[in-house]
Amino acid sequence: MGDLIAERRQALETRWGAWTSTTLSGRFDMVAERFGDRPFVITDEATQTYAEVAAQSQRIAGGLADLGVRRGDRVAILIDNRAEFVPVKIAVARAGAVAVPLNFQYKAEELQAALAHSEAKVLVTIGHSMATDFLDALDAIAPGWETAGGGATLPTLEYVVVVGGGRDGALSLTDVAARGTDITPPETDPDSICDIVFTSGTSGHPLAAMLTHDMVLRSAYGSAYHRGFADGWRICFALPMYHVFGYVEGLLAAMFVGGAVVPRQVFNPRTLLEAVAREHVNEVLFVPTMTVGVVEEAAQRAYDLSSLESVFSAAAPAPVWLWERVQRELAPRTVYTGYGQTEVSAATALTMPGDALEVVSETVGACKLGGAAATEGYDGRLAQYRTVDPFTGEPLPDGAEGELSVRGPIVTRAYHADPERTAGMIEDGWLRTGDLGSVGADGYLRLTGRARELYKCGGELVAPKEVEDVINRFPGVGQAYVAGVPDERMGEVGAAWVVPDGDAVLDPEVLRRHCRTHLAAFKIPRMITIVAAADLPTTATGKVQKYRLAQSAVTS
Template identity: 30%
Template sequence: MSPRATRAVNLAHTLTKTARRLPESTALVSGPVRWSWRELDDAVGALAHLLHERGVRPGQCVLVHSTNHLEYVQTMFAVWRVGAVLAPTNVRVTPADVAGIARTCRPVALVCHRDFPEHASAVTAEIPLPAGILWIGADPTDEDGVAAAGSPIPYTDAPVRVGAPAWYFFTSGTSGAPKAAILTHDQMGFVLTNHLCDLMPALTERDVSLVVAPLSHGAGTHVLPQVAVGAATVLTRSGTLDGSEVWELVERERVSNMFTVPTILKLLAEHPDAGVRDHSSLRHVIYAGAPMYAADQQHARRVLGDVLVQYYGLGEVTGNITVLPPRLHDHPSPDGVEIGTCGYPRTGMQVSIQDETGHELPAGRQGEICVAGPAVFAGYLNNDAADAAAFRDGWFRTGDLGILDDHGFLYVTGRASDMYICGGSNIYPRDIEEKLLEHPDVSEAAVLGMPDPVWGEVGVAICVPVPGACLDPDELRRWLEPRLARYKLPRHFLLWDELPKSGYGKVVKRTIRSQLHARSWPPARPRAVS
């Protein structure tokens, strides 16, 4: 039989179906503005028509740089409806970073929030934009504004085939040449279904979702299952995370689910309003993107109840590696493993722990976490070298280290690149960080290896005190000594006011390393630990 081009379902069709079924129900909420599904669908059709009129064609890329906004959601579905590829950026990156991303994905159009003209100028200085720039948040009278897309014009979802790109997902970090993971319509259709199956079972049009993380990454993916079932999505109005606003919205809108990252969840659970606002409507508070330390996880559970849902994954697998539902957050760790599990493999996915040669390791043995299944991306955009490094014998190599227990639960023990070697011993920071966060006066902690003329590398622990606490590095060292094997004990303990984080809330260790070098590393040799 000759190969055939199998048709896939355009992601925009999730909106098309819901708008037919629930035209007058609430789709999006932002402050006093409430759009019905019919209004959102009409707005998407009008913008898709405008993009087409400007020359955007199926398979071409549209770059999006904006804070969360009603028109951001409109833009996502309009780009897909016309058959083009969405390429959203982290709103916190520099104009030069966005220009670098544009060099990689070669967009024909840019949709940019009006507050970021420097970013738009950097892109236009780098590459031509034949379809021009459209502005989010512009006055409706501005002919280049998304809001000026015009009266509702029916626009049929463009046909797409299996393997057609839908989303260029730029991986965390913008140092060096950025990498764009290609997410396809059919792959994202599986992710959407899997989110409904594993993360938010029984989600319906009666549910309400709150967006507290950037739509450019995980929170944007989280919108898709809401649209598919007809659940309303609420956007915050603050430019930064405002715990008071979040808890007021949870109470007022009867929010039932939200996607967060561990740092956001920690801040929300520690906010005073979490103890006074009614959050009994919450059923699924999903957190992902980085490990959540046990102390923070336990506090969030005490405050919010058994509503936490953890998933583990990377952008290249759109988060679809493991899931830990609320009822399993007390799953016991096996002997010798002092961290909690991130759950069991997602439906339809397979996890393998492999050694350096690609051989699968038995339960209890640490190795690289590798994954296979329909959620794995199609590869990197125009980057054969990155593809070759990321795949081995068909498995996607995450670069994370982990252990599977006898029941198939996964434990992420560290990032391979985080490991350092001190005096010939391999040291993985996560266990040390978990221990530090058990100290009542430590709010955040990061441990990394730094160069040392005697030991090769030594551990450096950077701790952020809880507000009002007075930490002493020597006391912290003495407190930690009986809780760790001696070879794991950091040689240096530093106190900082805050840890540098990415736009998605992850602690960025390469920035910490750069800051330590900028502060004339190494410091004076510390007193020997006897």
């Protein structure tokens, strides 16, 4: 195993040589020139080669330029894991614009908040997802959007482009591509912003991490190097490409070896395993909830998984028994877990090939190797971690438990239009992660909890305040408190404690339906408890102690 990984890493380094900073579209064109006839995106409906994606992205970029998109303008992308996502993503970079990939589970008010905060000039959207009819949502947000854009509600939004059409009078993606002519790409600095990616809820104060071209490309190259991709490596995932896990660890990482991605629009263990067998997939990307479903399916039916070399499952802890089932049912050559977040361009830490299952279960790996993409001062890696006091931010001694803080060439430098959050979370290049843990003498990170209230449900970050605000708007609600509690399948799920207003009578199921109307599915509390204000645990000054509420949910 060690010799094989070393050979593959050397082949990658030989192919690309010393690191050269480029834009996303510039690097893609370099790959397409070498591997034009190879497949890059494989879906159930179509297979797109590198050359085809390049040509499509050039036409779409020309069309965006014809609409008035200029360097630095924001283009929001609301597309699920269908083939169109990729050429649109490359086209935005080619036009010198900034991509704002959006969660396709958003409801209308979440979409409005994201578009307003990002100050998007163009929205490229599908008609609907399983969660939301986006054309109806746009009708509610900005009536007449087909010809008037965002109107007074979203004054920066000039155009909405619909993938596949579906609304009379509205621009379709085909229309935009038809308007495109060969354009000379604007001079774009590789250190300029490539993506604005939302990390949390968007109805209150959204966190929108700004990632440069060089950040996402270095991170992707490091992933291909660290995990030892072979030439033509194929990766299958049902993770959304608006999320850095699917985007960087899947799409961009595969690009560096002329590989392909096999994105799934919906997570279904059976059809995913069928795709792995049919397309001779080498690696799958999961969060633990997906891993459980896949190993259960593989235990029930026979699939040809002989091509599968690697299983990478991250975003939440996974017990040893689950990794044992992965090895037994899927039989990969190696397994990985990792650690990262949107602000750090996906994974900054990964376990090593061949690590014992106990290591993969009890740690989240050591800082990701960078190969040629590493910068001076990081010992060949792409990040450096330390711990700080969660309250004062002061650095702690080596090995001490505290809040994990990270810096490196792939770590964001700021949040879009949010100087307060930037100042509070980033200091001298060090980003405070919000996670509690320690850095061992071996360099491996061990997580012990969360320093702040944000929690991850199925790999998606949830801001309790956003959920509380939605619940508090329901008639008869006096107070609402939300916290994350451990869950074996989802990592964490939301629990809500709701105090009625006066004599109001509240029904948890009715409250859950109210949340379902306004929030993406992963934000909806799994448990809702109606409580009296007197029963809430508080400090001496009257502040509600959410950690005690969460403890009560666990013990009950």
